[in-house]
Amino acid sequence: MNNLYSRLKNFLLIGAYKAIVTFEKIFNKGVVLDFLTKDFINNPYKTYNSMRAHKPILFSQTTRLHWVTKMEFAQEMLRDKRFSVDDRKYPIANKRRKEFKKAGREIMLDQFENPSMLKLDPPDHSRIRKLVQYGFTNRYITSLEPEIKKVVDSCLDRVHNQNSFDLIEDLAKPLPAIVIAKMMGLPNEDLDQFQAWSEDLLVGVGGIGTSKEDIKKSGDAYEALISYFEKIILTRKDSPGDDFIGKLIQAEEEGDKLNIKEMYGTCLLLLIAGHETTTRLIGNGMFTLFNHHDQMSHLIKNFELIPNAIEEMLRYEPPVHATVRFAENDMVYNNKSYKRGTPFAVSIAGANRDPEANENPNEFNIFRDNIKHISFGYGPHMCIGASLARIESRIAFESIFERFKQLELIDKNPVWGRNLIFRGFENLPIKLS
Ligand code: HEM
Numbered sequence: 001m002n003n004l005y006s007r008l009k010n011f012l013l014i015g016a017y018k019a020i021v022t023f024e025k026i027f028n029k030g031v032v033l034d035f036l037t038k039d040f041i042n043n044p045y046k047t048y049n050s051m052r053a054h055k056p057i058l059f060s061q062t063t064r065l066h067w068v069t070k071m072e073f074a075q076e077m078l079r080d081k082r083f084s085v086d087d088r089k090y091p092i093a094n095k096r097r098k099e100f101k102k103a104g105r106e107i108m109l110d111q112f113e114n115p116s117m118l119k120l121d122p123p124d125h126s127r128i129r130k131l132v133q134y135g136f137t138n139r140y141i142t143s144l145e146p147e148i149k150k151v152v153d154s155c156l157d158r159v160h161n162q163n164s165f166d167l168i169e170d171l172a173k174p175l176p177a178i179v180i181a182k183m184m185g186l187p188n189e190d191l192d193q194f195q196a197w198s199e200d201l202l203v204g205v206g207g208i209g210t211s212k213e214d215i216k217k218s219g220d221a222y223e224a225l226i227s228y229f230e231k232i233i234l235t236r237k238d239s240p241g242d243d244f245i246g247k248l249i250q251a252e253e254e255g256d257k258l259n260i261k262e263m264y265g266t267c268l269l270l271l272i273a274g275h276e277t278t279t280r281l282i283g284n285g286m287f288t289l290f291n292h293h294d295q296m297s298h299l300i301k302n303f304e305l306i307p308n309a310i311e312e313m314l315r316y317e318p319p320v321h322a323t324v325r326f327a328e329n330d331m332v333y334n335n336k337s338y339k340r341g342t343p344f345a346v347s348i349a350g351a352n353r354d355p356e357a358n359e360n361p362n363e364f365n366i367f368r369d370n371i372k373h374i375s376f377g378y379g380p381h382m383c384i385g386a387s388l389a390r391i392e393s394r395i396a397f398e399s400i401f402e403r404f405k406q407l408e409l410i411d412k413n414p415v416w417g418r419n420l421i422f423r424g425f426e427n428l429p430i431k432l433s
Pocket residue numbers: 078117118119129180269270273274275277278281318319320323324374375376377378380381382383384385386388389
């Protein structure tokens with residue numbers, strides 16, 4: 001009976017979705033964010049380009065969000081105090097609180113009320129960011145290079161004599177996870193478990209056509225991760241140590257710097273942001289190179305170009321496609337009125353392809369000068385781990401090209417994940433010869 005009910009519900013939901021798409025197509029002269037189609041999943045940029053050309057800030061009925069695809073506006077929204085990240089302040093918060101209560105998600109509700117810095121406006125944002133930044137100084141991150149190289153080498157040693165390897169499973173996933181776990185002082189033996197939890201968690205964030213089961217899986221993973229950090233932090237209170245978690249424990253004990261729940265949120269944010277994104281940068285970047293053979297051959301002979309190529313990969317196939325901001329108060333922006341709490345989807349992917357920001361933006365070109373992208377965000381929330389991600393991916397590409405002279409993509413059309421926020425592959429098998 002339950003099964004029949006949920007099939008009927010799905011049928012009705014898809015029918016309603018299709019009706020909205022048809023209506024929107026008529027209303028917006030053919031422009032629509034139809035995120036369920038294969039075309040969109042394979043090439044969302046075409047849609048973002050048409051949205052920008054129609055209206056740089058376009059309300060999409062399918063997502064109930066105002067999408068911002070023009071670089072100038074995207075940067076302004078990420079930088080300007082009139083746009084906020086703290087969803088607790090707006091009417092949407094009550095809906096979320098009710099959802100958490102109804103689902104019996106006490107831990108999630110607790111964390112919603114005590115979010116990580118990613119979801120905080122000043123002054124709380126600046127208070128926590130300052131603490132976290134101590135763990136990400138350029139000097140410290142650069143000092144990790146030999147350690148990162150060792151991790152890459154050990155991943156590649158394992159596949160060295162094989163005919164093929166999976167770039168995602170064998171290198172792009174473990175590398176950033178091992179590095180962030182080391183920085184945070186998490187036990188190595190927990191690696192598989194927290195990687196599984198973070199993958200499950202992301203299914204519920206920006207997933208396309210997310211099912212009830214996926215939402216449950218994501219909530220379970222979220223709560224398991226918070227409980228995991230709670231246990232780690234409590235057992236380490238007496239001897240905090242010198243790693244990232246140790247420093248947070250000391251900061252919490254000094255008082256008024258961050259509370260214990262903010263600490264859990266910070267650990268969760270670092271763990272997820274610290275590896276899920278870099279995995280996608282390496283995977284998306286390598287796939288793009290395979291589709292631009294001449295540039296790949298040039299790169300293999302000219303390693304000094306790798307850093308610029310990575311910036312172009314970030315611009316062209318960003319791991320994070322969008323982020324959300326809310327109108328802090330009733331406001332007029334670009335000659336249009338918005339109510340307090342209006343949510344905007346700042347389209348990183350769309351802004352990166354704005355022809356006013358980059359010439360021939362739909363062309364992948366590792367030789368491009370002055371690459372303009374917001375793939376690490378912009379303004380006060382700009383990514384804290386950008387230099388770490390750049391170093392990890394540079395060493396990954398250098399090491400692969402050093403070791404393997406002939407590389408060939410086994411599946412020329414790998415399946416992109418179905419997610420509006422995170423873009424990447426589950427697997428990317430590569431033939432070695
Ligand atoms: C290619 C890899 C990465 C990409 C594409 C990426 C992307 C981003 C983006 C777009 C934001 C801004 C979100 C917003 O404004 O709403 C952000 C923030 C953040 N990222 Fe990353 N990230 C990457 C790697 C990392 C790594 C390796 C770490 C840590 C080890 C990290 C930690 C953070 C943190 C803590 C924030 C929040 C900053 C704040 O709210 O002030 N990221 N990242």
